[in-house]
Amino acid sequence: MMKTIQLKTSIPGPKSQALMKEREKHVAPAGHAAPVFVVRSEGSMLEDVDGNHLLDFAAGIGVMNLGHAQPSIQEAAKEQLKNATHLQWNVTPYEGYVKLAAKLNQITPGKFPKKTFLANSGAEVVENAIKIARQVTHRQAIICFDQAFHGRTYMALTLTTKNKPYRYGFAPYNPEVYRAPFPYPYRGMDADTAFARFEEIVNTQVIPTNVAAVIIEPVTGEGGFLPASKEFMQKLQAFCKTHGILLIADEIQSGFGRTGTLFACEQYGIEPDMLTLAKGMGGGMPISALVAKAEIMDQVMPGSIGGTYGGNPVACAQALAVIDLFENGPALANAKKLGQMIEERMKQWREKYRCVGDVRGMGPMRAFELVKDQASKTPDPDGTKKLIQFCYEKGLVMLSAGTYANVIRLLMPLTTTADQLDEGMSIIEEGLKKL
Numbered sequence: 001m002m003k004t005i006q007l008k009t010s011i012p013g014p015k016s017q018a019l020m021k022e023r024e025k026h027v028a029p030a031g032h033a034a035p036v037f038v039v040r041s042e043g044s045m046l047e048d049v050d051g052n053h054l055l056d057f058a059a060g061i062g063v064m065n066l067g068h069a070q071p072s073i074q075e076a077a078k079e080q081l082k083n084a085t086h087l088q089w090n091v092t093p094y095e096g097y098v099k100l101a102a103k104l105n106q107i108t109p110g111k112f113p114k115k116t117f118l119a120n121s122g123a124e125v126v127e128n129a130i131k132i133a134r135q136v137t138h139r140q141a142i143i144c145f146d147q148a149f150h151g152r153t154y155m156a157l158t159l160t161t162k163n164k165p166y167r168y169g170f171a172p173y174n175p176e177v178y179r180a181p182f183p184y185p186y187r188g189m190d191a192d193t194a195f196a197r198f199e200e201i202v203n204t205q206v207i208p209t210n211v212a213a214v215i216i217e218p219v220t221g222e223g224g225f226l227p228a229s230k231e232f233m234q235k236l237q238a239f240c241k242t243h244g245i246l247l248i249a250d251e252i253q254s255g256f257g258r259t260g261t262l263f264a265c266e267q268y269g270i271e272p273d274m275l276t277l278a279k280g281m282g283g284g285m286p287i288s289a290l291v292a293k294a295e296i297m298d299q300v301m302p303g304s305i306g307g308t309y310g311g312n313p314v315a316c317a318q319a320l321a322v323i324d325l326f327e328n329g330p331a332l333a334n335a336k337k338l339g340q341m342i343e344e345r346m347k348q349w350r351e352k353y354r355c356v357g358d359v360r361g362m363g364p365m366r367a368f369e370l371v372k373d374q375a376s377k378t379p380d381p382d383g384t385k386k387l388i389q390f391c392y393e394k395g396l397v398m399l400s401a402g403t404y405a406n407v408i409r410l411l412m413p414l415t416t417t418a419d420q421l422d423e424g425m426s427i428i429e430e431g432l433k434k435l
């Protein structure tokens, strides 16, 4: 059982270094938050090729919410593999797809009939949400927000804000996409001003009757874990209702317990017309869902949405096991407790460490922003890199985020124990002292 960090070599060890040389020869360029090659995982721990045990505060970018190698999730996949690996939904249907759709329709916010479409990735359901919104409303304009990240395919990328590294060199993007400010009180954009700007943009630049959908992450993911205020989300929903605009909540990162409830929308009192889900839903299998009001889904022209692998039977089996664990296990209670422990621990950081500018989040979806000094709030992306490197060398895997690359986000499995949390937070605090 791997429970704590154990380093047998300095990080990265010799075997990881040798594999990295091979990787550079054969694989497309990309960064790695923690360039060690992992052979095994369990709970919140990773074991690399050199036998080092690392503590994982990244969870595969918020995917392994119920921990690595969760036995009941693995069993569900094994059982399904014995029977069928791939069938293709439009060729011969299978029960797992229907069961998962029914379950998602039941557990997602909104007391109205719903229907679900399954795909492979977050970006793919974002694409489909926009396609459906346009097909059904016969309108074209889409409103998205600053700090947004919705994926890397062309429409998802058009909706994404940050240029480097996501959008760089990929222009032109899709037309009829407009961007409004997202509430970011620490950097001067309060929720009231953001909503006033949103209204102004829609009313003056676009005209509400041209708007098919508004897409928003209730808590931004790659944008740096900024929670929109409850009032902002509710005003947005009311505006959309008034003007027949579809509200799409992107909970690809904030969903499946990440904010302490199954979905962040529950805490906002929001019932979106469409909800995009992925990451934590599949317990590590590539699967995503677009859950929509039945009256919307029923208008989609059959055959106009789909894909070869969407709703793969093994991925469906894993997703059902994930939902079962959320419904019948302690995952959400753990997530809430974890959130409280993290909040308590980070409360003093601004006073204790001059490099910490802002501390924020919702439940265990928490982050802190590093600045050169607290008065000027100048972002410190170099300090952020240094802190991540410091933690990595001590055996703690962490991720950055944010438009200015100066946010460190905590994305550990929600099953992380109090001892593991303490171990990880102590390393971060040691690193903060050195910045």
Ligand SMILES: Cc1ncc(COP(=O)(O)O)c(C=O)c1O
Binding pocket: 061, 121, 122, 123, 124, 126, 149, 150, 151, 152, 217, 221, 222, 250, 251, 252, 253, 254, 278, 279
């Ligand atoms: C909020 C949000 N939407 C969409 C995506 C895109 O998901 P994928 O990488 O599975 O395409 C992400 C991925 O990080 C995300 O965080």
